[in-house]
Amino acid sequence: MKHSLINARVIDPSSGRDGQHDLHLEGGRLVAIGAAPLGFVAEQQQDLTGKWITPAFVDLGAHLRDPGPRYKGSLVSESAAALAGGYATILPRPDTSPVLDSASHVRTLLDRARDVAGVRLAPLGALTQGLEGDLLANMAALKSAGCVALTNLRKPVRDLGVLRRCLEYAHTFDITVVFQAQEATLAGHGCAHEGAIASRLGLAGIPESAETIALTQWLLLIEQTGVRAHVSLLSSARAVALIRDAKARGLDITADVSMAQLHWTDEQLEGFNANFHLEPPLRSAKDRDALRAGVADGTIDAIVSDHLPHEAAAKCAPFAVSEPGMTSLETMLPLGLALVNAGMLSMPRLIESLTFSARRFGLEGGRLQEGECCDLAIIDPQCCWTVGSDTLLSAGHNTPLLGMTLTGRVHQVLLGNAVYA
Amino acid sequence: MNLLDLSQASPQARAASPAQVQLDHQGRLRHFLDIEGLPRSILTEILDTADHFRGIGDAEVKKVPLLRGRTVANLFFENSTRTRATFELAAKRLSADVLNLDINTSSAAKGESLMDTLVNLEAMQADAFVVRHGDSGAAHFIASQITPNVAIINAGDGRHAHPTQAMLDMLTIRRHKGEFANLRVAIVGDILHSRVARSQILALNTLGAAEVRVVAPQTLLPVGIETLGCRVFTELEAGLKDVDVVIMLRLQKERMDGALLPSESEYYRRYGLTRESLAHAHPEAVVMHPGPINRGVEIESAVADGPRSLILDQVTNGIAVRMAVLSMAVSGQMKARAERRDERTRGAGA
Numbered sequence: 001m002k003h004s005l006i007n008a009r010v011i012d013p014s015s016g017r018d019g020q021h022d023l024h025l026e027g028g029r030l031v032a033i034g035a036a037p038l039g040f041v042a043e044q045q046q047d048l049t050g051k052w053i054t055p056a057f058v059d060l061g062a063h064l065r066d067p068g069p070r071y072k073g074s075l076v077s078e079s080a081a082a083l084a085g086g087y088a089t090i091l092p093r094p095d096t097s098p099v100l101d102s103a104s105h106v107r108t109l110l111d112r113a114r115d116v117a118g119v120r121l122a123p124l125g126a127l128t129q130g131l132e133g134d135l136l137a138n139m140a141a142l143k144s145a146g147c148v149a150l151t152n153l154r155k156p157v158r159d160l161g162v163l164r165r166c167l168e169y170a171h172t173f174d175i176t177v178v179f180q181a182q183e184a185t186l187a188g189h190g191c192a193h194e195g196a197i198a199s200r201l202g203l204a205g206i207p208e209s210a211e212t213i214a215l216t217q218w219l220l221l222i223e224q225t226g227v228r229a230h231v232s233l234l235s236s237a238r239a240v241a242l243i244r245d246a247k248a249r250g251l252d253i254t255a256d257v258s259m260a261q262l263h264w265t266d267e268q269l270e271g272f273n274a275n276f277h278l279e280p281p282l283r284s285a286k287d288r289d290a291l292r293a294g295v296a297d298g299t300i301d302a303i304v305s306d307h308l309p310h311e312a313a314a315k316c317a318p319f320a321v322s323e324p325g326m327t328s329l330e331t332m333l334p335l336g337l338a339l340v341n342a343g344m345l346s347m348p349r350l351i352e353s354l355t356f357s358a359r360r361f362g363l364e365g366g367r368l369q370e371g372e373c374c375d376l377a378i379i380d381p382q383c384c385w386t387v388g389s390d391t392l393l394s395a396g397h398n399t400p401l402l403g404m405t406l407t408g409r410v411h412q413v414l415l416g417n418a419v420y421a
Numbered sequence: 422m423n424l425l426d427l428s429q430a431s432p433q434a435r436a437a438s439p440a441q442v443q444l445d446h447q448g449r450l451r452h453f454l455d456i457e458g459l460p461r462s463i464l465t466e467i468l469d470t471a472d473h474f475r476g477i478g479d480a481e482v483k484k485v486p487l488l489r490g491r492t493v494a495n496l497f498f499e500n501s502t503r504t505r506a507t508f509e510l511a512a513k514r515l516s517a518d519v520l521n522l523d524i525n526t527s528s529a530a531k532g533e534s535l536m537d538t539l540v541n542l543e544a545m546q547a548d549a550f551v552v553r554h555g556d557s558g559a560a561h562f563i564a565s566q567i568t569p570n571v572a573i574i575n576a577g578d579g580r581h582a583h584p585t586q587a588m589l590d591m592l593t594i595r596r597h598k599g600e601f602a603n604l605r606v607a608i609v610g611d612i613l614h615s616r617v618a619r620s621q622i623l624a625l626n627t628l629g630a631a632e633v634r635v636v637a638p639q640t641l642l643p644v645g646i647e648t649l650g651c652r653v654f655t656e657l658e659a660g661l662k663d664v665d666v667v668i669m670l671r672l673q674k675e676r677m678d679g680a681l682l683p684s685e686s687e688y689y690r691r692y693g694l695t696r697e698s699l700a701h702a703h704p705e706a707v708v709m710h711p712g713p714i715n716r717g718v719e720i721e722s723a724v725a726d727g728p729r730s731l732i733l734d735q736v737t738n739g740i741a742v743r744m745a746v747l748s749m750a751v752s753g754q755m756k757a758r759a760e761r762r763d764e765r766t767r768g769a770g771a
Contacts (some may be wrong), residue, residue, distance in 0.1 A: 320579070
């Protein structure tokens with residue numbers, strides 16, 4: 001079918017395009033931007049005056065909870081949430097049950113996703129067997145099965161010799177390694193940023209050095225091994241500075257931050273609000289401001305959801321024993337727009353940060369390119385909507401935004417021939 | 422800069438501040454969870470009421486009928502013989518029925534969640550829960566989850582707060598030193614893990630003490646503790662100089678295993694309160710300790726049993742303060758309940 005989208009503001013950072021353009025689609029492919037090709041007669045024309053078109057988003061590191069505790073979320077529910085949030089592809093993490101450390105587990109997940117999910121999956125595999133940090137995972141097999149990168153998440157690889165071998169082996173097979181920097185012995189059983197607020201509330205703190213010491217070790221090994229690396233979920237100003245220095249030294253490294261870290265600080269822990277129990281913890285205003293600046297100047301390449309849905313009981317507990325994490329796929333766009341409206345980010349930079357993972361991990365999408373499969377999000381920037389149990393599609397409603405009216409919503413997502421509204 | 426106004430969020434997504442949870446719309450005490458958020462007038466009312474109740478312990482019949490027909494449930498998710506005993510005695514002296522539940526060894530051990538436990542206990546229609554829990558914020562959490570008809574009294578939550586202990590210390594100080602305005606107070610020991618110290622600092626500041634000091638090696642000092650309103654000292658002699666009150670904290674033996682201290686003997690040499698180190702304080706300084714004391718670890722026996730020690734006084738005052746808090750919170754709940762009933766009646770009449 002031939003289909004034209006007209007009168008929308010088109011924002012595509014990959015081509016530098018930001019202006020009013022018409023898009024012409026045929027058979028799920030983008031055939032032209034601007035004037036229709038000769039002989040192209042649209043069977044359907046959609047007037048998108050007042051709306052924006054961007055590449056559909058690509059998210060590194062949402063937890064699907066499936067396979068595993070499906071009462072917290074399933075492929076079906078979280079795929080729907082991802083599409084509602086404007087995502088075409090998500091790169092789910094390997095800490096499922098079973099852990100994604102074998103090719104058969106990965107294939108099973110991808111097969112099931114093809115059957116039940118609309119959103120595309122490009123999973124992260126485990127860097128070590130069982131994420132235990134002791135033995136190398138079958139990395140080449142994981143890559144063949146469809147993993148686009150490997151990670152041990154925040155779980156420690158205690159023996160630096162083993163870690164070095166992991167990176168060398170990953171480099172051998174040209175696999176990107178994703179890090180979440182946290183030195184377990186410094187983090188201990190902490191649940192909040194180590195600072196005055198945690199001290200007053202009597203919550204065990206996680207010092208900033210838990211992140212920066214681990215990151216420093218990783219960076220030295222990345223440099224030594226030459227592995228392609230991505231650091232996920234930065235939380236501190238000093239970590240941003242370390243990434244900036246590493247990039248300046250020429251390391252093949254990129255980084256991301258969660259949307260929550262760009263909005264909130266540890267001040268939100270007042271009153272023991274378990275919705276703000278996150279890993280890594282929300283840190284100080286100085287850290288948040290440095291993270292915002294890092295995204296704006298490109299030191300931090302991507303903004304990720306760190307989506308982690310929970311059932312109500314997981315948060316219905318004293319802060320330290322509540323489960324960390326926030327459901328966030330569906331609120332990424334309005335929170336991003338809030339940063340744009342406050343002048344902290346340009347709109348193209350926001351879209352670039354939400355689509356960056358496609359480029360970094362060699363995935364389709366993340367750009368509007370003539371002749372390619374059309375993955376795009378249609379955004380209504382003025383739409384006001386209330387975050388509520390009736391509006392969220394994720395199984396998890398663990399968000400501090402519940403009951404709030406936000407501005408900006410994804411109106412439709414087009415993935416090839418499929419339309420999700 | 423916060424870009425979103427979270428005050429618009431629904432109550433279930435929001436956390437109430439300590440003041441919002443503890444006081445009703447008329448400023449009466451509904452729960453006693455934390456010193457933070459309470460005005461000086463409430464703390465003074467607790468002290469004045471406790472002063473009044475203190476005489477009951479000396480009477481032939483050690484009971485008043487204030488809570489007759491009311492039920493107080495002691496919910497201890499963490500062991501504490503002393504605190505539980507004083508709360509039990511306080512409730513009984515107010516003529517309440519008392520239910521003691523050591524939840525650590527019963528339902529929680531069978532995997533029952535905290536919420537399940539609470540819902541069941543709520544169904545027993547107690548008027549007050551005295552809660553001791555190993556997690557910071559547990560009492561606050563319980564107060565935010567259960568029916569507004571039950572008063573929650575925090576008997577110690579994690580490292581966060583132990584407000585009745587702080588108030589019995591305030592009562593002890595006031596009875597021996599009078600007003601707080603000219604007092605310098607030093608709190609010595611494991612500040613990092615101490616819920617008592619946090620509550621004491623807040624209470625002393627609210628009551629207008631001239632200076633609050635904390636004294637400990639850096640391994641036992643929480644980051645940013647000075648923002649609570651205290652001066653930080655890492656040397657005992659400097660920290661004790663000219664203070665009017667010395668509050669020693671109990672040192673848990675596991676602090677040695679946790680690599681926070683090298684040994685008890687070194688700790689005693691550097692931070693133990695001895696007759697020599699006490700000499701740096703004001704000549705009329707008094708010594709306090711929440712108990713139980715470790716003789717020869719944080720305090721010398723001669724000091725603990727000496728004429729300037731108020732340690733046993735603290736125990737006596739503990740019962741009076743807990744009577745005051747229980748009676749104020751339960752009567753606050755009763756008044757609020759009566760007002761809600763009246764409002765419903767008026768609503769039905771209209």
